[in-house]
Amino acid sequence: AQTVTQSQPEMSVQEAETVTLSCTYDTSESNYYLFWYKQPPSRQMILVIRQEAYKQQNATENRFSVNFQKAAKSFSLKISDSQLGDTAMYFCAFMKLTIRNQFYFGTGTSLTVIP
Amino acid sequence: ETGVTQTPRHLVMGMTNKKSLKCEQHLGHNAMYWYKQSAKKPLELMFVYNFKEQTENNSVPSRFSPECPNSSHLFLHLHTLQPEDSALYLCASSHDPGQGFWAFFGQGTRLTVV
Numbered sequence: 001a002q003t004v005t006q007s008q009p010e011m012s013v014q015e016a017e018t019v020t021l022s023c024t025y026d027t028s029e030s031n032y033y034l035f036w037y038k039q040p041p042s043r044q045m046i047l048v049i050r051q052e053a054y055k056q057q058n059a060t061e062n063r064f065s066v067n068f069q070k071a072a073k074s075f076s077l078k079i080s081d082s083q084l085g086d087t088a089m090y091f092c093a094f095m096k097l098t099i100r101n102q103f104y105f106g107t108g109t110s111l112t113v114i115p
Numbered sequence: 116e117t118g119v120t121q122t123p124r125h126l127v128m129g130m131t132n133k134k135s136l137k138c139e140q141h142l143g144h145n146a147m148y149w150y151k152q153s154a155k156k157p158l159e160l161m162f163v164y165n166f167k168e169q170t171e172n173n174s175v176p177s178r179f180s181p182e183c184p185n186s187s188h189l190f191l192h193l194h195t196l197q198p199e200d201s202a203l204y205l206c207a208s209s210h211d212p213g214q215g216f217w218a219f220f221g222q223g224t225r226l227t228v229v
């Protein structure tokens with residue numbers, strides 16, 4: 001079974017500062033995808049960034065970047081120049097590449113950006 | 116707006132009621148999902164449909180009954196629910212499973228069972 005662990009239930013960051021959200025996962029698969037999703041108060045889960053396990057290069061998407069450590073099974077999200085609109089729940093998710101499309105989610109980290 | 120629409124946004128129902136949740140996507144996706152989101156718990160995958168065929172049922176109680184009449188629509192029929200079933204129910208869709216496509220989510224239905 002796959003498990004995803006987010007050890008930080010709540011975090012806060014000053015506007016314009018940088019924050020890192022941690023995520024670890026457990027799997028015996030060698031090829032898989034990792035995702036960070038954002039859920040603002042509107043409740044809609046929005047994809048923030050995606051990482052393929054076979055790629056060594058860390059994914060980046062504007063102010064969002066990841067630190068993917070495959071051997072350590074770690075997948076942290078760094079948000080640079082934090083903005084008030086970044087306030088949301090952030091979920092780390094794992095998907096293995098099988099015909100059965102299963103996403104496994106962590107419990108989430110509630111991020112508050114302080115003005 | 117991600118292209119996945121769920122109705123209703125909020126639902127309050129008694130334990131003896133029968134209601135249905137609806138999910139609709141016009142993104143051309145083949146796979147659709149129901150997730151249950153409870154406070155302080157990981158999202159729980161309930162059902163997966165791929166090309167209208169149910170491919171996953173994660174030991175969900177029979178009081179939840181999914182229906183997928185076509186690749187664009189997904190329903191979750193509810194009957195004789197329990198108060199612990201109160202949660203946010205999220206629908207999602209994606210392209211072909213196993214290809215690494217990410218899921219697009221709807222805004223969810225906040226269900227309260229009284």
